[in-house]
Each structure stands twice: as structure tokens, then as C-alpha cells.
Amino acid sequence: MRLLLMGPPGAGKGTQAESLVGKYSIPHISTGDIFRTNLREGTPLGLRAKEYMDKGQLVPDNLVVSIVVDRLESLEGDSGFLLDGFPRTLPQAEALDRRLQDLGWGLDAVVNIEVPHQTIIERLTGRRVCRQCSSTYHLKYNPSQVRGICDTCGGGLYQREDDSLETVQERLEVYNRQTQPLIEYYRERGLLLSVDGSQEIPAVLNAIIVSLEK
Numbered sequence: 001m002r003l004l005l006m007g008p009p010g011a012g013k014g015t016q017a018e019s020l021v022g023k024y025s026i027p028h029i030s031t032g033d034i035f036r037t038n039l040r041e042g043t044p045l046g047l048r049a050k051e052y053m054d055k056g057q058l059v060p061d062n063l064v065v066s067i068v069v070d071r072l073e074s075l076e077g078d079s080g081f082l083l084d085g086f087p088r089t090l091p092q093a094e095a096l097d098r099r100l101q102d103l104g105w106g107l108d109a110v111v112n113i114e115v116p117h118q119t120i121i122e123r124l125t126g127r128r129v130c131r132q133c134s135s136t137y138h139l140k141y142n143p144s145q146v147r148g149i150c151d152t153c154g155g156g157l158y159q160r161e162d163d164s165l166e167t168v169q170e171r172l173e174v175y176n177r178q179t180q181p182l183i184e185y186y187r188e189r190g191l192l193l194s195v196d197g198s199q200e201i202p203a204v205l206n207a208i209i210v211s212l213e214k
């Protein structure tokens, strides 16, 4: 299964990815997680990306594309993948198409998780993430069993710097301007599956699986 997960920041891409990669036994490639891991490790890539992430802007296409291409080329055999948070611009989508064509791999589907604007704000400002394994929680909608501690690995939970109200507004504007046009791009290619992401987490997962298996 070769999948893209799309949707505005806070739509639930990372949350659904955690279940989908288990169900379909595919690797999860999240560009946001890759940047945050690099930042934690203090690599030049992480420090470069931070300049953009802290402002809610997109990291330049050339940096992102080369990371994803490297990841795709390092996959063993044709085992499939789930890309989360990539592509986010038209040049990224075109670069991905070219690379997949070279590899002889077609996409199976692009899942677009739709959620209203107000829901996004509430989800992002209440989001907590594990420092160690990147599992995602929400203070109200998906709390960890012990406050501040990850259920999966026992790591500490933190609030992302870019989940402040001010940066969230900028990220939503960036999404509307640069990423939303890709929905049409994939619809035209007959790949788009849209699901209602305002339902509870298990219901969204079920809607994705049903639409994938139709």
C-alpha cells in the first residue's frame, strides 16, 4: 500500500498514521517528525528547519524533497509507505511524481482528512507529543493514562512550540495558500479519498479503512 495523508495541520494525520502503519505494515514517513528528530539531535538540517518551523512557515522545497527521496530509496523492496505531511507544495508533488515514476511505483490513494477551522485550533492548542517516540495525545480528546507520560514508551510529553495560537494561525494561512491546491491536483488524477475528520478518532480510522478497501 502506497499512501499519502493530507489535511490541514491538526486534522489528525499523525494520529491516524499510528494506526494505519500497523494495520498495513508499512513505514511511516512524516517530514515534520524527521525535522523534529534532527532538531533534537542538533543536526545542521534540524537547525535550518527550525528557522521556518518556529514561524509556522514551510521548510524550502529542495531540503524536504531530498529527504523524502532518500527515505523512499532506502525502503527495502516494494514494501509500500505512508507519507504524512508531504507533499505540501506543487513543486513537492511534482518531484514526488517524478521519483515514483522512476521507481515504477504508483500511489494507491491520497487520503484527505477534512476538519473545520475552529476544530483545528482546539486540537492543536491541546496537542501533546512524546519526546521519545513522537506518539500524539490531546489533553481532552485523547489523554495519556498518566498526565505528561507517554502510554507507549513512558517518555515525557511536551507541547510543540509551533502549537501556540499565533503560530497555528500562520500555519493555517500557509496551508490554505500552498497546500490546499494539491487536493485538486490529486482529485484530477483520480487518487483522492476525502473523509470527515471531525468524528471521534476510531470513527475517522474506520472511515479511512472503508474508503481504502472499497
Ligand code: ADP
Pocket: 007, 008, 009, 010, 011, 012, 013, 014, 015, 016, 123, 124, 126, 127, 128, 136, 137, 138, 139, 141, 142, 197, 198, 199, 200, 201, 204
Ligand atoms: P496532524 O498530524 O494532522 O497535525 P495530529 O494527529 O497530531 O494532527 O492531531 C492533532 C491533535 O488533535 C492531537 O492532539 C490529537 O490527539 C487530536 N486529534 C486527532 N484526531 C482527533 C479526532 N478525530 N478527534 C479529536 N481529537 C483528535
Ligand code: AMP
Pocket: 009, 031, 032, 033, 035, 052, 053, 054, 056, 057, 058, 059, 060, 064, 084, 085, 086, 087, 088, 089, 092, 162, 171
Ligand atoms: P507537521 O509535523 O507536519 O505539522 O510539520 C511541522 C513543520 O515542519 C511545518 O510547519 C513545516 O515548517 C515543516 N514541514 C513538515 N513537512 C514539510 C513539507 N513537506 N514541506 C515544508 N515544510 C514542512
